[in-house]
Amino acid sequence: xTKFPTSDSRDHTVSFSESGPSGSSGSMNRRRFLAYAAxxxxxxxxxxxxxxxxxxxxxxxxxxxxxxxxxxxxxxxAIVYASKPTMGLVVLEVGEDGQVRLELPRQEMGQGxxxxxxxxxxxxxxxxxxxxxxxxxxxxxxxxxxxxxxxSCTLRxxxxxxxxxxxxxxxxxxxxxxxxxxxxxxxxxxRDGVVHAPDGRNASYGSLSAAAAKLSLPDLKVSPKxxxxxxxxxxxxxxxxxxxxxxxxxxxxxxxxxxxxxxxMLRRPPTIQGTxxxxxxxxxxxxxxxxxxxxxxxxxxxxxxxxxERARRGVNALDVTFGPGPIDGESNExxxxxxxxxxxxxxxxxxxxxTVDAEFEWPAANNAALEPECAVADVGSDxxxxxxxxxxxxxxxxxxxxxxxxxxxxxTTHVMPAGGGFGRRVFWDAAMEAALVSQAxxxxxxxxxxxxxxxxxxRVRPPTYNKxxxxxxxxxxxxxxxxxxxxxxxxxxxxxxxxxYSADAFPTVGPRKAVGNDLFExxxxxxxxxxxxxxxxxxxxxxxxxxxxGSTSFGMNTTSYRSxxxxxxxxxxxxxxDELAALLGMDPVDFRxxxxxxxxxxxxxxxAAEVAGWGKRMPAGFAxxxxxxxxxxxxxxxxxxxxxxxxxxxxxxxxxxxxxxxxPINPLGLQxxxxxxxxxxxxxxxxxGLHIVDGLPLEGSYSQYHFARQDDSPLEVHNIVMPPNDxxxxxxxxxxxxxxxxxxANAYAKATGNKPRRFPLHFPVDFEPIPPxxxxxxxxx
Amino acid sequence: MPxxxxxxxxxxxxxxxxxxxxxLWVLRDMLGITGPKYGCGINVCKACTSLLxxxxxxxxxxxxxxxxxxxxxxxEGLADGDTxxxxxxxxxxxxxxxxxxxxxxxxxxxxxxxxxxxxxxxAEIDEIENVCRCGTYVRIREAIKSAAGKLG
Numbered sequence: 001x002t003k004f005p006t007s008d009s010r011d012h013t014v015s016f017s018e019s020g021p022s023g024s025s026g027s028m029n030r031r032r033f034l035a036y037a038a039x040x041x042x043x044x045x046x047x048x049x050x051x052x053x054x055x056x057x058x059x060x061x062x063x064x065x066x067x068x069x070x071x072x073x074x075x076x077x078a079i080v081y082a083s084k085p086t087m088g089l090v091v092l093e094v095g096e097d098g099q100v101r102l103e104l105p106r107q108e109m110g111q112g113x114x115x116x117x118x119x120x121x122x123x124x125x126x127x128x129x130x131x132x133x134x135x136x137x138x139x140x141x142x143x144x145x146x147x148x149x150x151x152s153c154t155l156r157x158x159x160x161x162x163x164x165x166x167x168x169x170x171x172x173x174x175x176x177x178x179x180x181x182x183x184x185x186x187x188x189x190x191r192d193g194v195v196h197a198p199d200g201r202n203a204s205y206g207s208l209s210a211a212a213a214k215l216s217l218p219d220l221k222v223s224p225k226x227x228x229x230x231x232x233x234x235x236x237x238x239x240x241x242x243x244x245x246x247x248x249x250x251x252x253x254x255x256x257x258x259x260x261x262x263x264x265m266l267r268r269p270p271t272i273q274g275t276x277x278x279x280x281x282x283x284x285x286x287x288x289x290x291x292x293x294x295x296x297x298x299x300x301x302x303x304x305x306x307x308x309e310r311a312r313r314g315v316n317a318l319d320v321t322f323g324p325g326p327i328d329g330e331s332n333e334x335x336x337x338x339x340x341x342x343x344x345x346x347x348x349x350x351x352x353x354x355t356v357d358a359e360f361e362w363p364a365a366n367n368a369a370l371e372p373e374c375a376v377a378d379v380g381s382d383x384x385x386x387x388x389x390x391x392x393x394x395x396x397x398x399x400x401x402x403x404x405x406x407x408x409x410x411x412t413t414h415v416m417p418a419g420g421g422f423g424r425r426v427f428w429d430a431a432m433e434a435a436l437v438s439q440a441x442x443x444x445x446x447x448x449x450x451x452x453x454x455x456x457x458x459r460v461r462p463p464t465y466n467k468x469x470x471x472x473x474x475x476x477x478x479x480x481x482x483x484x485x486x487x488x489x490x491x492x493x494x495x496x497x498x499x500x501y502s503a504d505a506f507p508t509v510g511p512r513k514a515v516g517n518d519l520f521e522x523x524x525x526x527x528x529x530x531x532x533x534x535x536x537x538x539x540x541x542x543x544x545x546x547x548x549x550g551s552t553s554f555g556m557n558t559t560s561y562r563s564x565x566x567x568x569x570x571x572x573x574x575x576x577x578d579e580l581a582a583l584l585g586m587d588p589v590d591f592r593x594x595x596x597x598x599x600x601x602x603x604x605x606x607x608a609a610e611v612a613g614w615g616k617r618m619p620a621g622f623a624x625x626x627x628x629x630x631x632x633x634x635x636x637x638x639x640x641x642x643x644x645x646x647x648x649x650x651x652x653x654x655x656x657x658x659x660x661x662x663x664p665i666n667p668l669g670l671q672x673x674x675x676x677x678x679x680x681x682x683x684x685x686x687x688x689g690l691h692i693v694d695g696l697p698l699e700g701s702y703s704q705y706h707f708a709r710q711d712d713s714p715l716e717v718h719n720i721v722m723p724p725n726d727x728x729x730x731x732x733x734x735x736x737x738x739x740x741x742x743x744x745a746n747a748y749a750k751a752t753g754n755k756p757r758r759f760p761l762h763f764p765v766d767f768e769p770i771p772p773x774x775x776x777x778x779x780x781x
Numbered sequence: 782m783p784x785x786x787x788x789x790x791x792x793x794x795x796x797x798x799x800x801x802x803x804x805l806w807v808l809r810d811m812l813g814i815t816g817p818k819y820g821c822g823i824n825v826c827k828a829c830t831s832l833l834x835x836x837x838x839x840x841x842x843x844x845x846x847x848x849x850x851x852x853x854x855x856x857e858g859l860a861d862g863d864t865x866x867x868x869x870x871x872x873x874x875x876x877x878x879x880x881x882x883x884x885x886x887x888x889x890x891x892x893x894x895x896x897x898x899x900x901x902x903x904a905e906i907d908e909i910e911n912v913c914r915c916g917t918y919v920r921i922r923e924a925i926k927s928a929a930g931k932l933g
Contacts (some may be wrong), residue, residue, distance in 0.1 A: 109879030110915045238876040245881035246869040248816025248856035252882060255815035263810055267790070289782075289799065307806035310799075370820050370828055371882045372916045419818070420883030420914045451821040668876050672917070676879060679916025702912050703825040711907035713918035778803050779824040779842040 062595050063476050063536035069506075075527040075733055076153030076632050078502035082145035082336050087161045089142055092121070092169055098193050098206030100127055100169070102162070103137035107149040107391045109369075109421035110676070111733045112669035115240045116155055117162060119666060123232045124166030124224055127193035127205065129240065139393030139413035145498045149391045150426060150560070152632040152731025156666055157731060163224035171222045176212040176464035177203050185418055192358035227724075236668035241417075253374045253416040254448055256387050261444035262292055265311040265439055266300035267318045270772035271695035273504045273557055274691075275323035276301060285317050293320070297439040299429070299457075302437045305447060309778070312450065316774040327556055328546035328695035332363050332463070334554075335547055335692065339465035339485040342545045343420065346469045346481050353471040353478065356579045360468070360572045361629075362760045363689040364460040364487070366699070367561055368707055371419025372454040377434035378444040379404060384411045388431040389418025395494040400435045422680070423560035426493040428457060450775045452700040458698075460690060462487035466572045469537060477595065480535035480576075484525070484569050487556045488544035491520040495560075499523050519544070525565050532630040533577070534594040540569070562680060566631050567737035568759075571685070574627040574742020574754055578749065588626050588746065589614055601628060604637040604658040604722065611718045612639035612656035621645030622653075625747025627739035632731030635660040638678070638739035640714070644751035648762055652682055652744060655714045657736065660722040663729040667721040670732050674719055677736025683708045685744045689760045701769035706760075787848045790858025803842035804848055805829050806928070808855065816856035816885045820912065827911035830886035830893075831855045837893035856885035857890065858886060868892050871928035879915035888912050891925045893919060899933040 093101045100121055108114045113135040115200045122129045140147060146157075170190060175194040178185040180203070189196050193205045227233075244250040269275065279301050292309030295302050303314035327335075340359075348356050375388035386405055390396050393413040401411040405448070418425050434447040464486035473738040491499075499520055508525075525542035542565065546555035561567070569779040581591035589609050593602050607629055608614070618624060621644055627636045637658045644650040657674045664670055687706035690697040699705040770776050786795040789812060796811050803822075808814040808831075818838055820828030824842035831840055832854040838851075859866045865873070868891050878884045888910045894901055906922050913921065 245878040246872045307810040419881045676916040
């Protein structure tokens with residue numbers, strides 16, 4: 001038992017400060033008077049320690065496995081823990097126009113957190129949803145570890161503090177009206193942001209805001225609504241930015257109107273992380289039509305111009321000598337060989353045991369967010385402003401300040417909503433480039449990577465090799481071992497610091513020791529990759545491998561990818577689960593039902609089987625497949641139907657997804673996350689990967705990197721979100737990756753008779769690679 | 782530098798641009814019309830999909846010289862004042878978008894499809910090549926069918 005999260009105290013204190021008129025707008029109705037900060041500790045999250053693995057009758061015949069660390073304390077707990085001390089600095093404001101505003105210290109990249117936050121606020125304050133604004137906060141260093149978007153835990157982190165904060169604002173409004181009218185607060189009610197007295201008097205939040213800001217209320221008693229009274233939370237609610245999106249008004253990084261910020265592209269080396277040795281014709285390129293300036297930064301040679309096309313042409317006109325990069329000698333096969341060699345031997349199975357032995361390979365993959373790497377920077381001699389889709393704006397601010405020779409407080413990082421992230425935006429590569437270019441050229445810069453560079457030079461999901469041995473003895477699974485070797489994942493984006501800070505709270509020696517040794521990846525693996533089955537002796541191990549010639553501190557340039565190690569590692573386990581079921585002569589769903597540790601797991605499997613019509617007769621070339629996954633405390637089951645009549649181009653025609661997050665805030669948003677994960681997993685399983693050849697991926701655009709399109713997408717999806725159950729909230733941004741991976745691979749095995757081992761399953765070089773160096777021409781007719 | 786005049790979302794505009802300047806950068810970098818998004822620059826991701834005289838085009842691969850005197854409609858010009866186009870409305874009703882970056886292009890591609898046919902088949906919807914990295918395809922399909930029902 002650890003001490004930190006066991007409190008179920010509802011004690012909280014509320015501090016109060018006044019914010020003057022909004023700096024950006026002088027108009028009276030935009031003034032924001034009332035600002036509340038909920039000082040820590042707010043409502044302490046009651047995390048149940050202990051295991052939910054009471055063995056039900058159906059699982060009596062299986063060999064139990066010991067609890068897995070992630071069941072007790074997962075990566076989200078680390079982030080929640082590290083966020084807590086500064087949660088009191090998060091502020092809710094109420095304007096004289098009645099608008100409620102939360103500057104959210106997180107990244108909105110499509111996952112729907114701003115909508116969910118607005119729902120929580122509207123619920124507690126009794127205001128319509130469109131009275132709530134949730135812009136993204138600039139980088140705020142005083143928030144310490146509380147401004148990193150990762151680990152599927154934003155709602156888990158904010159659910160209690162934000163409800164207390166909003167309830168406090170509501171209570172102050174009521175108290176203020178009560179004083180003005182001489183009526184006891186408990187006789188007042190609120191509807192749609194208006195306080196009502198029994199005699200018919202009423203006052204809007206906007207009209208009360210200024211007075212409420214001045215009122216001293218030392219004895220204010222606040223408690224959030226009982227969940228049983230929730231009217232908005234738990235109901236399907238469309239995105240609050242939907243209208244801006246469909247009208248083209250939503251602003252992304254390159255859309256921001258920063259005066260004088262001119263389009264800039266870079267000429268990059270012919271291999272990943274190559275270096276610039278000499279630029280031979282910068283002065284000449286500067287004279288080209290529309291070109292404004294040329295400068296060299298560590299990652300390439302930048303050309304600023306009047307338009308991105310003039311910048312692209314300038315880039316192509318450059319004559320540059322490049323030095324080698326750290327993986328010039330590496331290709332997919334050589335990397336995989338190195339990973340295979342790094343695996344420590346598996347234990348010898350017991351005499352008489354039957355085994356499933358399997359090896360799986362996953363190549364590097366590109367996060368491939370549709371918005372490419374981009375940033376706008378305006379750097380002066382003693383200050384800098386940067387706009388980008390930051391997931392970790394505080395660490396970005398620190399690192400950029402260092403490179404610019406400024407102090408951290410001289411650098412402002414404006415967090416723009418990202419056009420997709422999927423793990424890419426935990427780093428700030430384009431922001432660093434924009435800052436350096438702006439500093440060098442003495443004017444604001446709008447840096448965007450050409451898609452071809454984004455495909456080839458952006459950080460990748462590390463390639464991994466999985467070796468698994470499971471053994472069966474006396475009709476039971478008695479052991480499961482999994483070793484994963486992967487190109488080391490870079491965690492220098494802030495998560496490493498969060499893990500170090502949280503290490504004292506870790507429940508077991510394993511991850512704590514790993515963090516102590518700066519082996520963050522092993523800690524992340526232990527804190528994320530669940531072992532949801534009773535497979536007897538159960539071991540999983542991650543071996544991070546530095547790929548490359550040692551010329552860079554980290555080897556291959558990597559980042560996290562949605563669900564980090566889970567999609568591949570757990571996806572492989574789901575394939576082995578089907579092969580174990582076959583060995584035992586069991587149906588794959590029955591096998592999972594018998595071996596999962598948790599009734600909630602069984603419930604999502606049962607629901608999926610029922611809705612999907614599991615076991616129904618399928619035409620030749622078609623098959624069903626099932627997968628189950630547990631991550632960030634959420635349970636997910638997926639059953640697909642695969643049309644594999646054309647084995648070169650199988651299509652998922654129908655999918656059933658059943659998600660249990662414990663406490664759904666916005667079912668419509670959760671369903672969106674499951675759709676997104678399904679398409680993501682489908683792509684990585686069937687077609688999407690990078691062919692690295694001699695230090696550079698061959699893939700140079702979406703015509704070559706085969707992320708799914710409409711004609712790869714299922715025609716029918718049954719997307720079920722289970723009702724609230726035990727009250728513990730799980731995550732949703734990543735949990736949906738592994739079950740469809742297993743389901744699709746298992747359906748493929750059944751339909752084709754081929755064991756899925758190397759991914760993506762269909763991975764030819766079916767295109768003419770764009771030559772390295774110059775950026776491709778527009779496809780004019 | 783030559784000068785080109787065309788209609789952008791109902792407004793006459795004149796720009797001085799190289800004849801081979803892609804329309805996308807004329808719209809975004811010169812006219813500040815940022816609804817059409819960059820995703821590839823070689824007409825394969827379709828994020829910039831807009832209408833040229835009512836037909837779907839990809840401005841990243843259209844020379845500005847070829848739009849002289851013609852009518853360009855981007856996502857910003859689709860609604861009739863505050864009244865959304867039925868496709869935009871269907872997008873809201875189905876809560877299609879996630880990050881939203883590709884959606885202007887998806888919507889314009891759907892509008893172009895529904896101008897060709899009021900009752901698109903699944904196979905015709907499959908022909909829309911616009912990449913959605915968030916994976917909203919299932920809702921896009923539903924929204925197109927819903928909008929078709931209203932337009933038809």
